[in-house]
Amino acid sequence: MADTKIAYHKHWFVTIALVFEAILAILFLEALLDVNSIIREFWLVLCPLAGGGMFLLMVPPIFTNHSLTPRGVRLRMGLLVDQEIPYHAIQQVKETSVTRGILRLGIGVKYFPITRQLFVTSAFTNLVSLKLQEPVQIGKFRKHSVEEIVLNVTFPRGFLDSIETFLSRPGEG
Numbered sequence: 001m002a003d004t005k006i007a008y009h010k011h012w013f014v015t016i017a018l019v020f021e022a023i024l025a026i027l028f029l030e031a032l033l034d035v036n037s038i039i040r041e042f043w044l045v046l047c048p049l050a051g052g053g054m055f056l057l058m059v060p061p062i063f064t065n066h067s068l069t070p071r072g073v074r075l076r077m078g079l080l081v082d083q084e085i086p087y088h089a090i091q092q093v094k095e096t097s098v099t100r101g102i103l104r105l106g107i108g109v110k111y112f113p114i115t116r117q118l119f120v121t122s123a124f125t126n127l128v129s130l131k132l133q134e135p136v137q138i139g140k141f142r143k144h145s146v147e148e149i150v151l152n153v154t155f156p157r158g159f160l161d162s163i164e165t166f167l168s169r170p171g172e173g
Helices: 011-033 040-062 156-167
Strands: 072-077 081-086 090-096 108-112 117-121 127-138 144-152
Touching: 011 040, 081 127, 090 156, 127 156
Parallel strands: 117 144
Antiparallel strands: 072 081, 090 127, 108 117, 127 144
16 A cells, blocks of 8 residues: 555645745845845845745744655655654544634644644644654654654544544454
């Protein structure tokens, strides 16, 4: 069986990154070409800094590519997470919605050590929770002991149906 990609919201990251970077490039070029501008140095410094910061925020979600493999759920998000969770390590899968106080969760990879939850999200909707049977070390540069993974998928019902077929196979895992 070939890997099945999990649909993930990334189109608006690409759009925002391209539009924002284009605006900053135009402002930078105008400041570079206009030697008589009073705020020339401001734009020459601000544009690369803002562009670099936005690039670092927008690139990991663009290169997110989760998939269902024959052995488990492969999580990939930029340079932060690239790991496969075996199906036998997954105890429960369900749709969820999560908030932390009055603030909602942000975008990207977030770890909460008290609850041992890892969030790999790009939006605040269509969240799916993977409850693990025992803690698993996840992360590329910084490993965290994780008991629950919350993913953002485009079609939660389709994801749940797909993964349930792997979890309910007798004799596997």
